[in-house]
Amino acid sequence: MGEECRCTNERCATQFPIVDGVPVLISEKTSVFTFADFTEKRKTFFDPNANGRSVRERIARLLYENSSDLKAPSALSTFARLVSTPSAMARVLIIGAGTNSEALAPLHTTASIELVATDVSLNENVSIICDGHDLPFDDETFDGVIAQGVLEHVVDPYRCVDEMHRVLRRDGIVFSETPFIQQVHGGRYDFTRFTHLGHRRLFRRFEEIESGASAGPGLALSWSYQYFLISFVSSKTLKRAMRVFGKLTSFWWKYFDPYLIDRPGALDAASALYFLGRKSDTVFSDRQLVDSYRGANQR
Numbered sequence: 001m002g003e004e005c006r007c008t009n010e011r012c013a014t015q016f017p018i019v020d021g022v023p024v025l026i027s028e029k030t031s032v033f034t035f036a037d038f039t040e041k042r043k044t045f046f047d048p049n050a051n052g053r054s055v056r057e058r059i060a061r062l063l064y065e066n067s068s069d070l071k072a073p074s075a076l077s078t079f080a081r082l083v084s085t086p087s088a089m090a091r092v093l094i095i096g097a098g099t100n101s102e103a104l105a106p107l108h109t110t111a112s113i114e115l116v117a118t119d120v121s122l123n124e125n126v127s128i129i130c131d132g133h134d135l136p137f138d139d140e141t142f143d144g145v146i147a148q149g150v151l152e153h154v155v156d157p158y159r160c161v162d163e164m165h166r167v168l169r170r171d172g173i174v175f176s177e178t179p180f181i182q183q184v185h186g187g188r189y190d191f192t193r194f195t196h197l198g199h200r201r202l203f204r205r206f207e208e209i210e211s212g213a214s215a216g217p218g219l220a221l222s223w224s225y226q227y228f229l230i231s232f233v234s235s236k237t238l239k240r241a242m243r244v245f246g247k248l249t250s251f252w253w254k255y256f257d258p259y260l261i262d263r264p265g266a267l268d269a270a271s272a273l274y275f276l277g278r279k280s281d282t283v284f285s286d287r288q289l290v291d292s293y294r295g296a297n298q299r
Contacts, residue, residue, distance in 0.1 A: 017038065017039050019038050020122065025129060025136035026130055030133055031120075038129055045119075045121045045186065046119075048122035068215050068254040068257055069103065070213075070214060070216065070258060071212065071261070072103055075214075079106075079276060080110045082173045083144040084113060091113075091143055092142060092145070093118065093141075093144070093146070094116065094117045095118055095132045096147060096148070132147070133163065140168065141167050141169070142167050143169055143172055144168070144172060144174070144175070145167065145172070145173075147164065147177075150176075151176060151192065151194075152186070158202065168279045169279075170279065172279045173279075174203065174276070174278075175275070176199070176202075177214055178194050179193060180193055180272060181270065181271055183223055183227040200289060201284070204284040207278045207279075207284075211277075212262070212267065212273065213271075213274075214274040216256070216261045216266050216270055217270065218257045219254045219257060219271040220270060222251065223271060226242070226246030229245065230243060264295050265295065267294055267295040267296070268295040268297050
C-alpha cells in the first residue's frame with residue numbers, strides 16, 4: 001500500500017488508504033466493510049486474489065450461464081444517447097462495476113462519456129472503492145448513474161438510491177437492473193428482491209423513461225429448478241454436480257423468453273427487471289404506483 005489520500009469532499013474529513021493505485025473512500029462508520037478489508041486484500045464481494053476465471057468457471061460458462069439479458073443492451077444504448085451532449089463530456093458513475101464490462105459496451109464505445117467505475121471489491125475494472133450507501137462525491141456531480149445487479153446486495157437500497165439522486169445533476173439519467181425471481185447468489189451479501197412495482201417505488205423520485213422485465217420467466221424457472229436440485233445435497237462436490245446437471249437439463253427454457261419478455265405476465269414472473277429514469281423534483285406517489293401496475297394479475 002504505502003499511500004494515503006485526503007478526501008477533499010466536504011462530507012469527508014479523514015485520510016483514506018490507496019491500494020494498488022485505487023483510493024478506498026468508504027466510511028467505516030456506516031459501511032459493512034473496513035479499510036483493513038482492502039489493505040489486507042480480503043475477499044469482500046469478489047476475491048481480489050483470484051486470477052481471472054478458473055478453468056472450472058470457464059467450462060461452466062461455456063455449458064450455460066444463468067443469464068439472458070434481453071433488454072439492458074437496448075436500454076443502455078438509450079441511456080448513452082440521453083446523457084451525451086455535443087458540447088461537453090458526460091460523466092457517468094457506475095456503482096458496482098464488478099468484473100464484467102461486456103454489458104456496458106454501449107458506454108465504452110461512446111467517446112463523449114467519461115466512466116467512473118466504483119465497487120466494494122478490488123479488480124481491474126474499478127477506479128474507486130466506495131460504498132453506495134455513502135457516495136464520496138459532491139452533489140450534482142454526474143450526468144448519469146448505473147447500478148446493474150447491485151441493489152439486491154446492499155443492506156439499504158433506499159438509501160443507495162437517495163445517494164444516486166443526490167449526486168446526479170438536474171435531469172440526470174439513472175439505469176438500474178435488479179433480480180426478481182432469482183435465488184440467493186451473493187451469499188451473505190444478498191438481501192432483497194423487487195417486483196416491478198417495488199422497483200418503481202425504489203425510484204419514486206425519478207420520472208420513468210422505460211421499465212420492464214429484462215430477463216424472462218424461462219430463466220426464472222431455470223434458476224428455481226437448479227436451486228431445487230441443489231437443496232437436496234450439502235457437499236460442495238455434489239452441489240457442483242447438481243448445478244451442472246441442472247444447467248444442462250434446463251438451459252433451453254430461456255429460449256422462450258424473447259417471445260414472452262414483453263407480455264404482461266412476464267412482469268409478474270421475470271427473472272430480472274430494469275428501470276431507466278430521469279431525476280425529478282417530484283415524487284411518484286403510492287397512489288400513482290398502484291395505478292401503474294401492468295402485469296397479468298389484474299384485480
